[in-house]
Amino acid sequence: MAKRSKLGRFLDKEGYNITKLAQMTGLNKNTISKIYTDSSYVPSGATIKKIMKALRSLDPSKKTEDFFDI
Structure with missing residues (x-):
């Protein structure tokens, strides 16, 4: 599996993919x-x-802080 950001890991766990998030x-x-x-x-x-x-x-x-280091 490719490396994932915090957001990527959360979405994997929730069953979402790049296409679904792009649509949303x-x-x-x-x-x-x-x-x-x-x-x-x-x-x-x-x-x-x-x-x-x-x-x-x-x-x-x-x-926001859950996923992005801002």
Whole structure:
């Protein structure tokens, strides 16, 4: 299995993949893929906001700091 970021590990555990998250957020699959696998990559604020909105639909208690080192 490829290495995963904190976000990637959470989504794997929840049964979500890059395609599903791309659909939920409206973001490009390449962007999602980078976020999924590269733990040192920090996306833009707008991208983080879209991702967190989608994640909170899965688990309202999730915080940005759970997935991104900002």
